[in-house]
Amino acid sequence: MSFNIEKLFNEMKTGEILLAYKGSITAELITNVLGVVETKLNHVIEKSSTKKKIYNILVESLQNLYHHVDDLPDSLNNMDVHFGIFIVARDGEDYNIRTGNFIKTEKVGKLKERFDKIKSLSKEELKELYRFVLNNQMFSEKGGGGLGLIDIAKRTDGRISYQFDKCDSDYSFFRMAIIV
Amino acid sequence: MKNFYIESTEYSPRINIDFQQQKFELTGVSRPENVIAFYESIILKLDRFIDETIERGAIDDINFSLKFDLRYMNSGSSKYIMIILDRFRKLLDKNAKIKIDWYYNDLDDQILEDGEILSEVIRVPFNLIQRN
Numbered sequence: 001m002s003f004n005i006e007k008l009f010n011e012m013k014t015g016e017i018l019l020a021y022k023g024s025i026t027a028e029l030i031t032n033v034l035g036v037v038e039t040k041l042n043h044v045i046e047k048s049s050t051k052k053k054i055y056n057i058l059v060e061s062l063q064n065l066y067h068h069v070d071d072l073p074d075s076l077n078n079m080d081v082h083f084g085i086f087i088v089a090r091d092g093e094d095y096n097i098r099t100g101n102f103i104k105t106e107k108v109g110k111l112k113e114r115f116d117k118i119k120s121l122s123k124e125e126l127k128e129l130y131r132f133v134l135n136n137q138m139f140s141e142k143g144g145g146g147l148g149l150i151d152i153a154k155r156t157d158g159r160i161s162y163q164f165d166k167c168d169s170d171y172s173f174f175r176m177a178i179i180v
Numbered sequence: 181m182k183n184f185y186i187e188s189t190e191y192s193p194r195i196n197i198d199f200q201q202q203k204f205e206l207t208g209v210s211r212p213e214n215v216i217a218f219y220e221s222i223i224l225k226l227d228r229f230i231d232e233t234i235e236r237g238a239i240d241d242i243n244f245s246l247k248f249d250l251r252y253m254n255s256g257s258s259k260y261i262m263i264i265l266d267r268f269r270k271l272l273d274k275n276a277k278i279k280i281d282w283y284y285n286d287l288d289d290q291i292l293e294d295g296e297i298l299s300e301v302i303r304v305p306f307n308l309i310q311r312n
Contacts, residue, residue: 027213031191049288056290059211059254127297134262135301139216147255155290 003167005079012098012175015089018044025069025084025101030062037088044090053155054088054095054180060148061099061178062086067140069101072171095180105172108164115162118153126154156180181232184225192218193250199229204268205247206261211254219260226267233271242276244268249283249311250291258294265302272304282306 009022018040021033037058041051065084072079085100103111121129130150137146153160159179164172181199188194193208212218233239246268248261265280272278282299284292292308299306 052290063254131297131301134259145256145259147259151255
C-alpha cells in the first residue's frame, strides 16, 4: 500500500504542536483529551474568548470524528479500531485544529458537496442554515445532530479546509483543518 | 407527578424537574457522551407530564419556570434543548404560562448566542440574564 499513515501524520504536524494524537477515538478518550486541552489552553492562551472558541471547536470536531470514522477491514491493515488523528497547533497568531480519519470512498462525493456548500455560505446564511437544521433535522443513527460542521464554520467564518487521499479502491483518508 | 433529578457530572448537566413547584432547571456543562440517551429520558418524563396535564384539563394551572444555567453546551445538546422547548411551547400554545430564564457569562459567551438562536427558532422570548 503506497498510502503511509506515519508520513501523513508527520505532514499534519506543522507549526508549534500543542497536542497530537493518533489512535482509537473513543468516548473516554474525548473526555480525557478535553481535560488535558483545557489545562493546556489555560497555560498558553490569555484571551478567554479564544480559549472558549478553541474548546468549542475541538468538542465539535472530536465528536464529528467519533461519529464518522469508518474502520478499515482487518485484511487491509492492522490499524487501531476507530482510528483517527487530531492535532492542535499554533501557527503565529492562529490556532489550528486538524483531524484525520478513514472514510469509505463512496462517501467522498457527498462530503465534498457538503463542505463546499457550507464554505460558500455567508455568516448570515450559515446562521440561517443552523436555525433550519436545529429545528428540522433528526438525529442520525450514529447519534450526530447534523450541526457540528455548521457550528464550526459559523465560529470560524468558514476557515475550514479539507483534503482526501485515496488509500485503496474502497477507502480514503479524510483530512480537515480548521483555523481559529 | 414525581420529581425528576439527575446529578451533574463533569460533562453532563444537573437536571431538576419539580412538578409540584413547576420548576425545570438545567445546570452545568452539557456535552454528554451519549447525548441521545441522556436527553431522551428527560423528554419522556416531560411527555408524560404534558399528556397527563392535558388529560386532566389542567392547562390553566400551569405556570412553569424554566432555568437554563449552562456554562457550555455542544451542538447536539442545543438540538435537544430545542426539543424540550418545543414540548413547553405546546403548553404555551394552549395558554399555559411559561417563563424561560437563560443565563450567560459575558457578551462574547457562545451560550448567549445559542440562547438567542433558540429563542428565535422557538419563537418564545427568553429572559437573558448575565451571571454576576
